[in-house]
Amino acid sequence: MYHNHGVSAVRAAQQQFYVLLGVVVVICFLLELRIGMHTNSTYRPPKPAKPRLFVTCECGYNRRLGNTMFSFAAAIGIARLNNLTAIVERASPLVETFHILEPISSDMDNTMAYTHVDYQEYGRRGSAYDRGTRKLFSTIRSQRNHVFLLGYFQSWRYFDDVADRVRQNFVFHEQILTEAKSFLSSVEPAVWKESSIDFIHVGVHVRRGDMINSQLMRNFGYTVATTDYFRSAMKYFAEHYDHVQFVVCGDDIEWCHNSLPTAADIGSNVNIVFSENRSPKVDLAILAQCKHTVMSVGSFGWWAAWLANGTTIYYAGWPRPFSKLEYHVSKDDYFPKHWIPMQ
Secondary structure, three states, rough: OOOOOHHHHHHHHHHHHHHHHHHHHHHEEEHHHHHHHHHOOOOOOOOOOOOOEEEOOOOOOOOOHHHHHHHHHHHHHEEEEEEEEOEOOOOEEEEHOOOOOOOOOOOOHHHOOOOOOEEEEEHHHHHHHOOHHHHHHHEEEEOOOOOEEOOOOOOOOOOHHHHHOOOHOOOOOOOHHHHHHHHHHEEEEEEHHHHOOEEEEEEEEEEHHHHHHHHHHHHOOOOOOOOHHHHHHHHHHHHHOOEEEEEEEEHHHHHHHHHHHHHHHHHOOEEEEEOOOOOOHHHHHHHHOOEEEEEOOOOOHHHHHHHHOEEEEEEEEOOOHHHHHHHHOOOOOOOOOEEEEEE
């Protein structure tokens, strides 16, 4: 006679397993319920981290230092408003001049993932504020992506709200700053030093070069500051301070020696010195170390004044009225409100 004791034993074991499994499931449920009640919260899985989106600009060696500083400063301000991160390429002259704090890329194409949106400043007005940059992605009607700024973006309004951050990025490398300070120390008037006379440095930047030599630029509307302008601007400081040393930097030092007013033309309490045969980076550092600034024209002198952060006088005869260049310039956007125009 056949008995199925083996089959019965297997079924009993299966029943015991399922009972035990059910008990474990119930215990786990009760434990999870208890933990949820204890913390008074529900579990939410962590969200994946969003990759950073970058904004960069035209800041290579094909541009002068002052123009590059404008574009990058604008990128920093535009980044803050649009939840982006400003980034600069390692080959930029900015990196070899300043202690850049923003991210630096050795391979910009790879950093931008070969996918980015170009943004051209409104109307290609290089020295006017483009309000469309305040809501960048709405303006370009694009999905959020990396952004490449095309243009000059020469307005203090782009970075006025992040001025401190811009200044932190535009701190000169030690070698440049040391050379600038060494020059200023070496030209300190001996008589004033011996008499412990307090005096201030006023930087004078003279830009002529291509603006006077290029017929194309003259026709476009570029002008240069006149001797009369420099005399009036320098007299302003001589009348407001007891002792002034004017520190002249420029791209035509011979013209400066021959055409700028002498100390006798301005007052008995002034001294005039010239920086010669130095790199633009060092000249910019020299001007930035001065207390106040007399500008001529151009973005280099603009940044010298902004970094010095004192009283600034600028040449009001730029650009030429009714010229093509005048279309590209909004003086209210280009010159800070507290700077003083003079002609």
